[in-house]
Amino acid sequence: MKDAPVMVKADGVRKHFGRLEVLRGIDLQVRSGEVMCIIGPSGSGKSTFLRCINHLEKVDGGRLTVDGHLVGYREHAGRLHELKDREVCQRRAEIGMVFQHFHLFPHITALENVAVGPVRVKRQPRDRAAARARELLGQVGLADKADCYPKQLSGGQQQRVAIARALSMEPKLMLFDEPTSALDPELVGDVLEVMRNLAGQGMTMVVVTHEMGFAREVGDQLVFMDEGLVVESGRPRDVLANPAEERTRQFLSRIL
C-alpha cells in the first residue's frame, strides 16, 4: 500500500467560521485503499475537516486534493478558479459520505433511498438501480427491509441503509462522520461489521470515530487532532499503545 496512489492530500488546510479558527493548518495523506481513522476531542475540527473533503465546507487556505484534483477549485495559469456548481456536484458524486445522524430521506423507502442517487444523478434506468440497490441492501444485511420507511428501522439499520446509499454511487472514497455515535451500544457492532467488510474489499475510507477497537483493528493510520491541528499520527497500534504527545496521552486516558 506504500506506493498506492494518493487519494486525499492535505497541505496546511485552514478553515474558520467567522473569527473562530477551526482548522489551523492540517497536513495529512491517505493512499488509495487505506483506512484512516481520525480521533480527537469534540471541537477539535475533525468533522469539519471531513466535510471539507467533499466540499460541504469551503476550504479557506492551504491545498486539499482528492484523487489529484483540488477540492472546489481548478488551477489554471497559476490562478485558482472556483468550480461551477455542476462540477462540484460531479466531484461529490464520486465521494460517499455517512453522517452521524444518518440523514436518510424519510419520505421514501430504504430501497428508494439507495436507488435515488443512481436514478437522479447518474440517470440510470429505474429497474437497474433498484436491482443494484437490493444487492447493496443485501451486503449490509438488510435485504428484507427494502420496503420499510426509515422511521420503521432501528438506528443501526438506518445507518446501514445510509452506508448502502453512499455505496450506490460507486464512490472511490468513503467518508464516515462518527457513524456509530448516535447508536445504542448493542447496535454499534452491526455497523462496524459492515465497515470492516468494506475496508476488507479495499475501499479507501476516512473515519471520524471514537471506536478505538475499530481503529486499532481496521485502521491503517490513526490521526489525533486537537484544536484544529494534527497532534500525532501513525500506525493505530503505536499511537494507542505509546502516544508520543502528552495531549494524545491525556485524551486516550480519558476515553479508554
Place this chain on the structure above:
Amino acid sequence: MTAPTEATTVVPVRHPGRWVGTAIVIVLAVMLVHSLFFSHVERSGKRQPRFEWAVIRHYFFSSEILKGLQVTIEVTLVAMAAGILLGVLLAVMRLSPNPIVSGSAWGYVWFFRGTPVLVQLLFWYNAAYIFPVFSLGIPFGPAFFHLNLNSTFTPFVVASVGLGLNEGAYMSEIVRAGILSVDEGQTEAAQSLGMNRLQNLRHVVLPQAMRVIIPPTGNETISMLKTSALAAEVTLGELLFKAQSIYSQSFQPIPLLMVASFWYLIVTTVMTMGQFYIERHFARGSARQLPPTPFERFKRGIQIRPTIGPFGHGGLS
C-alpha cells in the same frame, strides 16, 4: 394511596356543569329550529314564513345558480393553480443565493401582500385603459407578439389573473416556511450524493416540505373559494353574482344569499375531505402508522361504542 382493588368502589368525578350546559344548548337549538322552520312574520300585510324555504328550494338547483357555481369552482381552481405555481417559484427565488433574484421575489410579495385584493382586481379590470396592447419584443425596440388587452381580459381572465397573482404572494410564504422546516442534514445528504440545487429541491426537500405546506394550502383554497365572490365586482358571472342578479329582480335577497351560502358550505366541506386524504398521502414515512380514514374510524367506533358513552368513559354523572 392504595390502588383501587376489586373491593373498593370508585366514585367518578361529577360534572354538574355538563348538565347545565346541555340544557342551555338544547333550548337554544329548539329556538333556532323554530325560528328557521316554524315561525312567521308580517310582510306588507301578509303573513309569511320567516325563512322562505320554498324560494330557496326553487332556486337551489336553478340553471343560473349552477352555472354560477361552476364558474366559482373554475376560477378558484385556476387562480389556486396559478398561485401555487407562482408561490413555489417565488419561494425558490427567495431562497436563491443570488441577491437580485431573492430581492425581486421579496419585492413581489411586498407589493401584492400590501394592497387589497379587491383593489388589485379592479386594477386588472381597468388595465386595458393603461396598457391597451401587450407586446413581447426587444425593450424599446421592435415587438414580435401583440395581445389586445381589451378583448383578452374577459372577466374570467381578470379574476383568474388578479386572484392568482395575489395568491402567489401568500403561497410563496407558505412554501418558504415548508422548505425551511426540512432539516439541513437532508440537503447535505442529497449534496453528498452529487445532487444539484434543483434535484435536491425536487426530490428531497419539497416532498418533505409538503407535510408543512398542505394544511395551510387547503386553508388558502377554501379561502380562495370565498374570496372569488369579490369577482362579482368585476362582473364575473360566479355564484354570488348570479344570486345577486336573481334577487335584484325577484326582491328576495335573503333566500338567494342563503342559496349561495349553502353551496359555498357544500364545496368547502368536500374540499376539507379532500385535504384529509392529501395530507394522509404525504404523511408516508413520517409516522409509523397512517391516521385512520373517517370510514375506518367509524368502523372502529362501532366496535368500541359499548364501553364509551356520549360524554366519554364517565358518561353523564
